[in-house]
Amino acid sequence: MKEANKGPREKEEKIYKQAEQAMLESEERYRELFNHMSSGVVIYEAKENGRDFIIKNINPAVEKIKKIKKEDILGKSVLKVFPGVKDFGLFKVFQEVWKTGKPQHYPLSLYQDQRITGWRENYIYRLPSGEIVAVYDDITECRLAEKELKESEEKYRTVFENTGTAMIIIEEDMTISVTNRQVEQLSGYSKEEIENKMKWTEFVIPEDLERMKEYHLLRRKEKESALTSYEFSLRDKLGGIKNIWLNIGMIPGTKKSVASLTDITDRKTYEGKLKKSIEDVIYTIGKITETRDPYTSGHQLKVSLLSTAIAQEMKLPPDQIEGIRIASLVHDIGKISIPSEILSKPSKLSEIEYSLIKNHSQIGYDILKSIEFSWPIAQIVLQHQERLNGSGYPQGLKGDDILLEAKIIAVADVIEAMSSHRPYRPALGINKALEEISINRGILYVPEVVDACIKLFKEKDFKF
Template sequence: MGQSPDPDTHLTQATMDSQALLLEVQQLARVGSWSWDPASDSFLYSCPVASILDLPPDGRISMQEYIARVHPEDRQKVLGIRSQALSGGEDGYTAEYRVLGRNGVVHVVARGRIERGTDGVPRRVYGSIQDITERKQMEEALERERSYLAGLFENSPDAVVVTDDRGRVQKTNRAFTRLFGYEEKEAVGQRIDDLVVPDRLYAEGLGYTSDLGRGVCLDFESIRRRKDGSEFPCRGVGVPVRLSGGQLGVYCIYRDLTAEKVAREQLRKALETMERAWEQTIEALASTSEVKDPYTAGHQRRVAALASAIAREMGHPESFVAGVEKAALVHDLGKIEVPAELLSRPGRLSPFEFRLVQVHAEAGFRILSKIHLPWPLAEIVYQHHERLDGSGYPRGLKGEEILPEARIIAVADVVEAISSHRPYRPARSLEDALATIREQGGKTLELEAVRACLRLFEEKAFSFPA
């Protein structure tokens, strides 16, 4: 017959398994146990403690040796906590401190229980040590982040205020005090609209506060009021945020726009001055070319009126229209380099003489390229006699090689030239001029510009200025 299993053997194996499992769990949790005998100063510790603190693997050192491993800055604190617990009749203590190891500093939390004799004298102290290095590193990183964000908040050059969802001030920065005149202690708990919104704009302020309280982001310009009653233009940016405890709040930034508005006004006046200077320059150049060629006096101005109207009819922005108009005003500027007798001679020119007249496009480019203007006038003037099929001059450009402004001026130039008197022929009718561009639309002249021109005359009663 077989022998029956020994119950003690099973019990011993179960105990060993439980101890092994406990050690494994302690290793995973980075926690271990320890025991200290005050009489002998013997400090015993488990394998996880040896692993955590880089202690000798035999599990035994003196408490004095252990204390020597505590970070110098924490050593007196640890001794003080332990001493107070031992002498004060307490049952235990908890201490957080740093321990020096071969691989650096380890943050631990130690918990101890005190066993006392009947006379109250401590006989044994035992407890646990847990590695909290990762947690402390996360806390320190979080604290650095908090400090960084707090620094950004406090040192922002713009006024910043945090309110709850009803607009009651929770926190302000130094710039808020500088801008509005309220110390933080004066502002906290007050409604932001009561503090900074002028009475006549109070409804506006309440609307903004309501929107922000519902989670809407805002970016606005308005007028706000200081503590002393003075008002100033400002820009406000409000962003819904979550406050501590999960409550919805608002982070709002105010910027004084006084200096910016002054700068804007100065810039506007400077631009107006520059624009007047550009216009005067272009007017002077236009007048110069018309003096040289009296038969075309007013031609450039009439072309400019029609070309700008065509550009506008085509839907181009006003900045583009302005460039077309300015270029058209000086498109024949280069004729000042053409002999006057050729410009005013009745009858046809010889091929050589006609080539001399054609030089005016390049001459205009050469003159205008020396003047810095906000439009590409030099190149537009250079191209105003080019044609879509390459039959124009002086470079024989085709299609998209020709600037849109030059393609528009070409249409206006043809209409005005045909319908005006020239030394070598009398004026033809406007109907003849419109028939010519209608026939050339999409061939030598841009079709959309031709269609816009026809609409102006046939549907919108355009007429050349007198």
């Protein structure tokens, strides 16, 4: 009723105020949008029938992108503020859009002048007022990052392809996604046959496969116990078996692995022949020693058998066990310098004769020290008569100063000597020998070694 009573003038004023308020709100929204856009926005006014364009307004993003202040460029020609705009090709687009009114997309291109350089992608529009609007994004950092990434990829691919070592990248499902040419030589398969078609597990012989899967799971869980370097056997395209040394690790931030494969087949063959030669030399040395003391023939071999069994019972590493086996085969080599009359004397030795016997450890060390073994053979031989409490010879070493290998041979030496016949006494028997090491457990002999030795004889039926 009240609205009906109002005059026409009052109604017009109200409509006008509402329209004005809506316009102010609209302007405020677009102003906020203009000022907070991450893209640069420049408004141009055409001059001289499109022969030049004057900068009417810019948003804050332009100041940041162009490294320029708004008050320094408003009202100025685009040709003066951005002198590279013609060579860049955008000025011609301004003219076309101003004439036709059709928006244009100017694709990503490199803009540069004496002041700035950068990659720009532009969208050009004409407003109803006839003004031209350029909206653009600066993706210089992205382009530089892409360029660096591409250069980095090319650099590492060049290294990958030309390293001289077979290299592969393994996906999470064990598919081989990338190889280099050296893999072709190693496996007999071509890159095309392998990449994204074959699984890594197809190259591994069954005996090694479960072990390698376990290592892989530990690596994925980033366990410190996970092996990253080890040996395995590879089956090539022709069915041949090759010994391979593998170095493998997870690629950070992915579930992929990268591996290098080195063919050590020839080296393993050489090592086998070298080991056989060393075995022959050791055996010959042992036999020469025994010719000086026929009553103890086979002593070193028997000590070696027991020493090795004790080491295995103690679960020592295979390489350490092998060193014990070799050292025990020659532990009495120093007796080669002792007169056979003393070695085979049926009666009690004199003090001088016993001192000569005691010197055999030092002589053995002097004979072996110049030979390059993979283990401290000479030191083990030197110490095999040392005792835990320091009562042994030749140095009177105690406890941890004595090598574990020498401590093991010491126990095996006592067991074999007491249970066998000697020129000066009959065999005392295995029970007497075991009693000796039991009584002196922790005094002369290491408890763990004594326990392992007794277990071999009493529970595992060990016999010489």
